[in-house]
Amino acid sequence: MSVQDLSAGRLLAKNAVRLRAFVRSRVHNDADADDISQEAYARVLARSRATPLKDPVAYAFRVALNLLSDQRRPGAPDVNEPIDDAAASDAPSPFEVLDMKQRADLFTRALQRMPRLRREVFVLRQSADLSYPEIAARLNISVEAAQKHFSRAALEVRKAVDMERAR
Template sequence: MAGPLQQPSADELLLAAFNRMRDELLSTLTLYLGNREDAQDVAQEAFLKCWRNRQDVPGVQNLRAWIYRIAFNAARDNRRSGWHKRRRPLDEVGLEGTHCPPAQELEIEHRDFIVALRRAITHLRPEEREVFLLRVNAELTYDEIAAIRCLPVGTVKTHMRSALSKLRQVLRQYAPHLPEAEE
């Protein structure tokens, strides 16, 4: 008779989660910070912070949200630092690494739309941008985002509505059929 199934260790759980999330986390951080180099630095810093606190993993209810919280805390620290001033505007960053097909495979109109969307995202207020990216890119629930941001769910939804409204205004030229308000 075989023994009980052995549960994965905290180390294994954390490594597996990071391997699954690596690309989407890097993409989300790139959109949040405005350039890939800072996003890579922050993702590495987030991994190290998670690794140093891996003993907490067994008690974490939502490992994905926990990793995103640590990553966005590191991203906010990066934005506040003088080191962040070296960033390049996002539209100078290539399309690679942001969950989009390579630029040469995109139609020019679609590529222009993607560039306009990225630029519009970078012009959102930081709290709107963070909520938008956590909801859309990271696919977290409003409750998970509220827990990460230490905000009431209603405030998170307000930030999301504001972000969507601003993005619709900017992107209406590419998609005139966009509704005025979320229904």
């Protein structure tokens, strides 16, 4: 994920309530407002990957207006038409994807700041699901050292997450 994607995503997230209120004032129900707002965000995030945007928030409002206009055109699908459950997607929303990417980036930065041995112990315990004795044998350290490195690494990751939440 590029810096442009992150900054566009953060700006959109900060202005989510404004955009939804803007759309809600022009449609008949909350579900339509949610759908149009989400579609606008998805299009803006997709566009920001291809081309840097000067003002992603203004672009999101413009996209929302265009979607509202498209909805009113003759031949446009009826917004009150029932949704086909088979067509529903279990895919995460653009906000969920952005949140997951930001968390992964935060986690990666926290790992990169750790000393090499601590990072290796943490990765072996979390990703490879090895026991402390297995980690100790693989890295030629004591079981107690493996436990110590893991607990310190977990503490560092927790601090990084807590600091991010405090922002």
